[in-house]
Amino acid sequence: MKRRGFVSGSAALAAATLATPAIVRSAFAAASVKPIGWDITPPTDSRENFIAWGRTRGEDPVFLGERWDRFQALVKNKDIWSPATIRAFLLTPREEFAAVNPAIHKRAYEHNFLDIGYGVTMSGPHLQGRMTNVLDIQRTDKVLEIGTGSGCQSGYIANLTENSYTIEIIKPLADRTRGVYDKAIEKGYTEFQHIHTKQADGYYGWEEAAPFDKIIVTCGIDHVPPPLLQQLKSGGVMVIPVGPPGAQRVIKIAKTQGADGSITTSREDIYGGKIVPFVPFTKLEGDKIVGSHNR
Numbered sequence: 359m360k361r362r363g364f365v366s367g368s369a370a371l372a373a374a375t376l377a378t379p380a381i382v383r384s385a386f387a388a389a390s391v392k393p394i395g396w397d398i399t400p401p402t403d404s405r406e407n408f409i410a411w412g413r414t415r416g417e418d419p420v421f422l423g424e425r426w427d428r429f430q431a432l433v434k435n436k437d438i439w440s441p442a443t444i445r446a447f448l449l450t451p452r453e454e455f456a457a458v459n460p461a462i463h464k465r466a467y468e469h470n471f472l473d474i475g476y477g478v479t480m481s482g483p484h485l486q487g488r489m490t491n492v493l494d495i496q497r498t499d500k501v502l503e504i505g506t507g508s509g510c511q512s513g514y515i516a517n518l519t520e521n522s523y524t525i526e527i528i529k530p531l532a533d534r535t536r537g538v539y540d541k542a543i544e545k546g547y548t549e550f551q552h553i554h555t556k557q558a559d560g561y562y563g564w565e566e567a568a569p570f571d572k573i574i575v576t577c578g579i580d581h582v583p584p585p586l587l588q589q590l591k592s593g594g595v596m597v598i599p600v601g602p603p604g605a606q607r608v609i610k611i612a613k614t615q616g617a618d619g620s621i622t623t624s625r626e627d628i629y630g631g632k633i634v635p636f637v638p639f640t641k642l643e644g645d646k647i648v649g650s651h652n653r
C-alpha cells in the first residue's frame with residue numbers, strides 16, 4: 359500500500375500551541391506522524407520527556423499527556439509490566455480508534471469501555487493492557503484476535519509483532535475499522551500495515567493462517583471454541599472471557615504437548631476470579647448474525 363510522504367507536524371504544532379484545547383486536538387487530527395521502527399522506544403523517565411518526544415513525532419500533546427497518565431495507572435495497577443507491552447501502549451494512539459464516535463473521541467484514555475456503535479464497545483485500556491501483557495507476545499509470534507471492534511487491541515499487537523490477524527463479525531464495522539487502519543497507515547502509523555483483517559465468524563478461527571502462537575478473544579462465550587484451541591500451537595497461549603452472558607471470567611489457557619504427543623491445557627483466571635462482562639460472542643448464519651455461540 360502506498361503511503362503519503364511524511365510531512366512534519368511542527369507547523370501545526372506551533373499554530374496549535376497558541377490555540378484553545380479544542381483547536382489543538384483538531385489541528386493534530388489532520389497532521390502526519392513520523393513512522394517508528396522496532397529500534398525506537400519512547401522515553402519512560404518523565405511525562406515531560408515523553409510528551410516532548412511525541413510532539414517531535416507529530417502527535418497531539420494533549421492526547422500524549424493522557425496516554426502517559428493512563429500508562430502510569432496501568433503500571434500501578436499491575437495491568438502492564440513488560441517493557442515490550444509498555445512500549446506498545448506508549449506507541450498506540452487510542453484516539454485514532456476512538457475518533458469514529460465524536461462523543462468518545464476525547465475520552466479515549468478513560469478507564470472505561472466506550473460505545474463505538476453497532477451495539478458493541480472498545481474495551482478499556484486496563485483490560486486491553488492486562489490481556490495483552492498476559493499473552494507475552496514475542497516479535498516473531500503469530501497472533502489471532504477474535505473481535506476487531508474499534509481496532510485498538512490489534513493496534514497494540516501490531517506494536518509487538520508483524521504477524522497479527524483479526525476477525526470481526528459485523529460487516530459494516532469490519533469495513534469501517536479497515537478504513538481506520540488505512541487512514542492511520544497513511545498518516546504515518548506504518549506498523550498497522552501488518553494487521554491482516556477479515557470479516558467472518560471468529561468461532562472457526564482463521565484456518566489458512568493457523569497455527570497461532572497466541573490467541574486473544576474479546577467477546578464473551580460459555581465455552582472455549584474447539585477450533586480456536588485446535589489452531590493454537592503447542593506451547594501457545596490464549597486469553598478468553600468464559601462464562602454466562604454478562605458474567606465472564608478472563609481465562610489464560612496454555613496448551614502443551616507431552617513427550618507422548620498428548621495435548622494438555624492449563625487454565626488461570628487473570629483477574630483472580632473477578633467477573634468481567636464482555637459483549638457476546640455472536641454467531642453468523644449465512645450473512646446474518648443470529649444469537650450467540652453459547653451452548
Ligand SMILES: C[S@@+](CC[C@H](N)C(=O)[O-])C[C@H]1O[C@@H](n2cnc3c(N)ncnc32)[C@H](O)[C@@H]1O
Pocket residue numbers: 478479480481504505506507508509510511512525526527528531558559560561576577636637638639640641642
Ligand atoms: C468488546 S468488542 C471489541 C473489542 C476490540 N478488541 C477493541 O479493541 O475495540 C468485541 C467485538 O467482538 C465482535 N464479535 C462478537 N462475536 C464475534 C464473532 N463470532 N466473530 C468475530 N467477532 C465477533 C463484536 O462484534 C465486537 O466488535
